[in-house]
Amino acid sequence: MLAAVTHAFTPHSHDSAGKTDSALESSSRGLRVLAVSFVVLMVTAAVQAVIVVASGSVALLGDTLHNLADALTAVPLAIAFSLGRRAANRRFTYGYGRAEDLAGIAIVLLIAVSAALAGYEAVTRLLDPQEMRNPGWVAAAAVAGFAGNEWVARYRIRVGREIGSAALVADGLHARTDGFTSLAVLLGAGGAALGVPLADPVVGLLITVAICFVLRDAAREIYHRLMDAVDPALVDAAERILAGVEGVRRVGTVRLRWIGHALHAEVEILVDHGMSVVRAHAVAVEAEHRLIHDLPRLRAATVHTDPDGPDGADHHEALAGHRMAGRRIR
Structure with missing residues (x-):
């Protein structure tokens, strides 16, 4: 009788099997998103790399490297989603779900690095303008870079919000920053074709500011999650x-x-x-x-x-x- 009374007036926990299956399915969806977006961004970077060789565009080289880095952010997130599927144990009594927040921190840092690199490249080109060959091909590569990144960004953000993953949303925002960088390359190529070489670095600086706003949103998202908001x-x-x-x-x-x-x-x-x-x-x-x-x-x-x-x-x-x-x- 005493045991029954104690049980009634102390915490009682219930974990629905259906909810557990739903959580595992959410992790599976997250892994699918990462796999698909990894392939899309690697193909985009490969196409851009070919045009970098043909054009000698420093701006496009930077954008290609950004796309490669964005594709590689799938690695820490995939590890986090895989860890999150592990059962709780006596040391990690709440399981391994917090691994996603750690991956989110890594993604926020990558966005910050992207902003710093974009700003550095813009200032460098402003001080020392570079001649661009085949601006038409560079513009086409920039459009491809923007399209690939924006598609991945929408996909990651949509699924991230549906499954409640702040890290996946932040990764989608990171992809969007690289899409902005691609637009800078496009406008820079247009400026070069019109005989205005300084258009590229000026637009690059404006895009750097836009990336900083995206960085703020991603950092706030991860901060709230870390603070149990x-x-x-x-x-x-x-x-x-x-x-x-x-x-x-x-x-x-x-x-x-x-x-x-x-x-x-x-x-x-x-x-x-x-x-x-x-x-x-x-x-x-x-x-x-x-x-x-x-x-x-x-x-x-x-x-x-x-x-x-x-x-x-x-x-x-x-x-x-x-x-x-x-x-x-x-």
Whole structure:
């Protein structure tokens, strides 16, 4: 009997098999995106490399190197997605989903390096303009570079948002920066064809500024994930779901956090203090069930059940000095 009471009023965890399968499918989708985008960007870089040899364009060489680097960002992300599929163990009790956030940091650093290289090349060409051969071919290669990168960017960002992967979204933003660099090459080639060689470095500087804005967005995305930030609308939705469970009188603290591209929840609900242990347990299980199935991308929930009443009773008096940090945030 004591064991039953303890179980009813301590955290209870439920991990839906369907949600686990969904999480594995999300990782599989992420790996497919990385494989497809890797092939597209490697083909794009190969086409550009051939034209670099024919034209001697330093700008196109830089763009080709950027595309190659962008393709290689698939490597840390693929490792992260593969690690995320591993089961939790006694050392990594929440699993390996955080590997995606580490990959996101690497991607943000690559975007920063891309911005620095683009700015450096633009300033160098501004101080020492380079003659460009076959500007028509260079322009065609620039269009190919932009098209390849923009397609990959849209693909990565769309799937990244669908599966909740901040790292994949950041990688899509990185691809977009390389597409901007390709546009700089295109405009530079147009300037060279019109007899305005300084057009290339000037546009390159403007594109560097655009890359910095993309860097800001990607860094903010990864920073929020590292700091366990979630959309407040998700917290509101979780509270509504819990409040709608029969037997729940009030909703206490609701905490959500991303681990990789899956959400985890820790919540408190209050039930009638006269409710039986068996009934209180059933309410907790139903609350978990509703959360896991109604809150998008939530893989697991831990529900703590507290008695509501009698008036004046403090069931956590012994913990009062330890629970200040756990106050509910409105």
